[in-house]
Structures are given as C-alpha cells and as structure tokens.
Amino acid sequence: MATTSKVEQIVDWVDERTGVKAAMDEALNEPIRGGARWAYVFGSALLFLFALQVVTGIAMSLYYVPTADHAHASVAYIQKAVPGGALLRGIHHYASSAMIIVAILHLAQTFLYGAYKQKRELVWVIGVVMLLIILGFGFTGYLLTWDQAAYFGTKVGTSIAGEIPVVGSIQQKIMLGGTDLTTVTLSRFFTTHVFLLPLTLALLAGLHVLLFRKAGPAGPYHTRDDKKIDRFFPRQVFMDSVAMLVVFITLVYLALKMPAELGPVADPSSDYLARPPWYFMPLFQLLKYFPGSLVIIPTAILPMIIFGALFLLPFLDRKAERNPFKRPIASLTLILVLAGAGGLIYLAKYQDRNNPEFAEKLKKQEEEMHLFFKEPFKPQVIGAGVTAAGAPASAATGAAPAAYIESCGDCHGSNGQGDPDLGPPLLGMQSKPRRSKEDLLKILDDARAYDLKKPMPASFPDLSAEDKQAIVEWMLKLK
Numbered sequence: 424m425a426t427t428s429k430v431e432q433i434v435d436w437v438d439e440r441t442g443v444k445a446a447m448d449e450a451l452n453e454p455i456r457g458g459a460r461w462a463y464v465f466g467s468a469l470l471f472l473f474a475l476q477v478v479t480g481i482a483m484s485l486y487y488v489p490t491a492d493h494a495h496a497s498v499a500y501i502q503k504a505v506p507g508g509a510l511l512r513g514i515h516h517y518a519s520s521a522m523i524i525v526a527i528l529h530l531a532q533t534f535l536y537g538a539y540k541q542k543r544e545l546v547w548v549i550g551v552v553m554l555l556i557i558l559g560f561g562f563t564g565y566l567l568t569w570d571q572a573a574y575f576g577t578k579v580g581t582s583i584a585g586e587i588p589v590v591g592s593i594q595q596k597i598m599l600g601g602t603d604l605t606t607v608t609l610s611r612f613f614t615t616h617v618f619l620l621p622l623t624l625a626l627l628a629g630l631h632v633l634l635f636r637k638a639g640p641a642g643p644y645h646t647r648d649d650k651k652i653d654r655f656f657p658r659q660v661f662m663d664s665v666a667m668l669v670v671f672i673t674l675v676y677l678a679l680k681m682p683a684e685l686g687p688v689a690d691p692s693s694d695y696l697a698r699p700p701w702y703f704m705p706l707f708q709l710l711k712y713f714p715g716s717l718v719i720i721p722t723a724i725l726p727m728i729i730f731g732a733l734f735l736l737p738f739l740d741r742k743a744e745r746n747p748f749k750r751p752i753a754s755l756t757l758i759l760v761l762a763g764a765g766g767l768i769y770l771a772k773y774q775d776r777n778n779p780e781f782a783e784k785l786k787k788q789e790e791e792m793h794l795f796f797k798e799p800f801k802p803q804v805i806g807a808g809v810t811a812a813g814a815p816a817s818a819a820t821g822a823a824p825a826a827y828i829e830s831c832g833d834c835h836g837s838n839g840q841g842d843p844d845l846g847p848p849l850l851g852m853q854s855k856p857r858r859s860k861e862d863l864l865k866i867l868d869d870a871r872a873y874d875l876k877k878p879m880p881a882s883f884p885d886l887s888a889e890d891k892q893a894i895v896e897w898m899l900k901l902k
C-alpha cells in the first residue's frame with residue numbers, strides 16, 4: 424500500500440507541475456463518431472513507421488560515413504559485420520517502402536470517406552505535403568549506400584529532375600552540388616535525409632494531428648450511425664496497436680527472409696543499367712512514351728496536375744456528400760490512378776524481362792550484386808597502405824610495382840604487354856571498360872570466380888593487400 428501511495432504522490436507531484444493527467448485524459452478520451460474502425464488505423468501505423476525509421480536511422484548513423492570514399496564500405500560494415508546490423512538495415516529498407524504504401528492507403532481512405540471535407544482542408548493539405556516528403560526520403564536515402572544501383576539510379580533521377588523546364592537545371596545543380604555526382608552530392612543527400620526531411624516531417628506530423636484533433640474524426644460516411652460514439656481508448660487504441668504490431672512483424676520477417684541488398688561499390692566508369700525503386704517506376708515507364716521535348720509531360724505537367732489536384736481537392740469539392748458510392752467520379756478517378764500506376768510498374772518489368780539485351784545485362788548485374796553480397800566483409804585498404812608499398816613512386820614513373828614484376832611479369836610481360844604463350848596483355852583495362860578496380864582486386868583473390876582459366880593462378884596468397892592494391896592501381900593506368 425505504501426508503495427502505491429508513493430507512486431501516486433510522484434504522479435501527483437508531476438501532474439501539478441505539468442497537467443499530464445488532463446492531457447492524457449484528453450488524448451485517450453477523444454470521442455470517435457460512429458465508433459472505432461479498422462479503416463482508421465493507417466494514420467497511427469504511419470506515425471509508428473516514422474518513429475521506427477528515426478530509431479533505426481539513428482542507430483545506423485553511428486556507423487555510417489557520408490563520403491564517396493567510405494559510404495559503401497560503412498554500409499557493407501553495417502550489413503556484414505555489425506551484430507544485428509543486417510536486421511536494422513533491413514527494417515529501415517522495407518519500412519521506407521511501407522511508409523509509401525501506408526501513406527497511399529491513408530490518403531485513399533481519407534479520400535474515399537470524404538474525410539477532407541467539413542473544415543478539414545488544412546489537415547488534408549498538410550497530408551499531401553507529407554506524402555511528398557516521404558517520397559523525398561526515398562529519393563535521398565537511395566543514394567546513401569553508394570553502390571552501383573544507388574549511384575546510377577540517382578544519376579538518372581537527378582538528370583530527369585534536370586529536364587524540368589525553367590527550374591530544372593538550377594535545381595539539378597543544387598541537388599548535385601555541381602555538375603556531377605560527387606561526394607558533395609552525397610553530403611547534400613545525407614543532410615537532407617537525416618536533418619531537413621525528418622525535422623520537417625516531425626513538425627508537419629505534429630500539426631497534422633493537432634488540426635485533426637481540433638476538427639475531430641469525420642466518422643463514417645453515411646450519417647446514420649453517427650450516434651454511436653466510442654472513445655479513442657480502448658477500442659481504437661487496440662486496433663491501432665494491432666496494426667503497428669502487424670507492420671512490425673512483417674518488416675522483421677522481410678528483413679530476415681530477404682535481406683536488403685547491397686551491390687559492389689559505385690564505379691562511375693562502368694556502363695551500369697539503372698532501374699529506379701518501385702515507387703518511381705511509373706514515372707520511369709512514362710518517360711519511354713514521351714521522347715524529346717515531350718518529356719516535360721511526365722516530368723512536370725503530369726505531376727503538377729496530380730499534386731495540384733490533390734492540394735486543391737478540398738477547395739474544389741465543396742459538396743457535403745461523403746459516401747464514395749454517391750461520388751462515382753471521385754471513386755473512379757482514384758481507382759484509375761492507382762491501377763494506372765500499377766499497370767506502368769508491371770509494363771516496365773515486363774519490357775525488361777522480354778528485351779533480351781536488357782534482361783541479360785540486368786541478370787548479370789544481379790549476379791554481381793549477389794556475389795558481392797555473399798562475400799564476407801573486407802576492411803577497406805586506405806591510400807596510406809598504397810603509399811607504404813611504394814606505389815606512388817612507380818606510378819609516377821609509370822614503371823610496374825616490384826610485386827607485379829615478381830608475381831605477374833613472367834606471363835603478362837614486364838609492362839603488361841602480354842606474352843603470346845603465357846598470358847594476355849593487361850592494357851586498356853578501364854577504357855573499354857573491361858574490368859573495374861573492384862573486379863581486378865577480386866580477380867587477385869579468386870580468378871576462377873571470373874572464369875579465368877589456367878595458367879592464370881587462382882589466387883596469390885603471397886601478395887599483401889597493399890601489393891594487390893598497388894598492382895591494380897598500376898594496371899588501371901595501362902593504355
């Protein structure tokens with residue numbers, strides 16, 4: 424008994440100074456017209472997903488390094504070496520898609536129930552802004568891994584943004600921090616992803632909930648069962664909690680069953696075939712139908728129409744009717760837009776599968792990604808290691824590193840010119856481009872994995888990491 428009263432005393436002490444009891448009371452006893460419903464869980468699920476992203480994001484940022492030199496290695500480290508890192512990254516990865524899906528469901532539910540009507544215009548408008556921010560999270564987060572898919576996907580994405588008339592090129596320059604995708608770009612995307620967008624989203628989400636609470640839930644669209652009133656607690660709280668649990672279990676399941684992928688580090692000189700994440704696929708597919716100057720239709724006009732209509736919706740549609748069955752145009756438009764987007768995603772995948780050239784290239788890229796993914800984590804060899812091996816001196820004179828002469832020169836020639844009987848020339852590695860730096864380093868660890876036949880040795884156990892690095896640096900310079 425004594426402890427209860429002690430606890431009560433503390434609660435009372437805090438309450439006297441904060442008014443926390445009244446606030447809780449108001450939060451939990453919010454009346455819900457027409458009773459609690461499963462249809463209302465999406466908002467809470469979104470809030471939960473956002474919180475999850477903040478937590479997993481902060482945890483990953485304890486390891487992540489936002490520079491072109493180290494970003495990829497630090498992500499590989501999180502994925503392959505940090506205990507629980509793969510799970511953390513997997514949850515963050517799938518939750519980003521989940522946020523977009525749940526946001527669309529939330530928007531669709533509000534739209535169908537006509538819940539943007541009756542003094543809820545601002546709640547709706549803020550919601551649409553938040554949808555744009557969520558897409559911004561996807562776009563900026565995609566680059567952070569700095570693997571091939573991230574680099575080339577973002578390159579295509581930013582150049583599409585650059586095609587928008589008038590504002591396009593300046594907007595692209597601001598995004599890139601120059602004219603090309605560099606470490607400055609990565610800094611900008613990182614800052615946007617972890618500071619600007621989360622801050623804005625948190626503020627808007629607070630405002631969204633505040634204004635929503637002020638207007639009160641719209642309730643069911645047919646006013647008949649208006650009289651039935653639940654409080655937020657317990658039934659709606661229960662339903663919301665179940666929704667959050669389902670979301671969380673699904674994310675953990677996906678993260679464990681299908682780990683978030685990570686390919687080899689970005690190699691700007693390669694000819695990687697870029698494909699956007701699913702939520703930008705509809706735009707990607709539309710671009711194919713509008714060549715040349717028509718490109719402004721999918722990049723600028725269509726998004727402006729869609730988001731313009733979304734923003735203006737509560738001001739244009741002033742009728743009191745909320746029943747979706749009595750608003751056939753609204754309901755049909757929603758179905759058409761969603762089906763259209765789905766159809767475009769399907770078409771994009773279908774065309775990739777049935778274009779032999781693309782299908783083969785995409786398959787090869789996928790295999791390279793799996794190969795890298797399965798490899799155990801290898802610590803990054805930093806420039807200092809190369810210096811220690813004396814590479815800069817030989818690189819400056821163009822002479823082969825000593826380790827090369829010793830281990831490779833007999834077969835590939837003292838200057839990489841090759842030997843007719845023993846080994847092919849090693850000239851022009853990058854110009855064709857034939858082999859990336861990553862590939863060459865891997866060849867020295869396992870030549871058979873690259874289908875290189877004898878007498879090329881399968882590996883070079885006598886060479887140190889610095890030696891290999893120096894040899895590869897030198898090979899890349901051969902013309």
Ligand code: HEC
Pocket residue numbers: 827830831832833834835845846847849857858863866867874875876877878879880883894
């Ligand atoms: C015993 C002879 C021999 C030695 C020693 C040798 N190689 Fe090779 N290497 C070959 C042969 C033969 C091939 C072609 C294999 C094939 O195409 O299946 C080859 C292929 C290669 C390739 C692929 C070339 C291409 O076409 O892309 C690279 C890169 C390479 N070697 C690098 C090296 C390096 C670096 C060393 C030293 C650390 C080395 N090799 C040592 C015989 C040798």
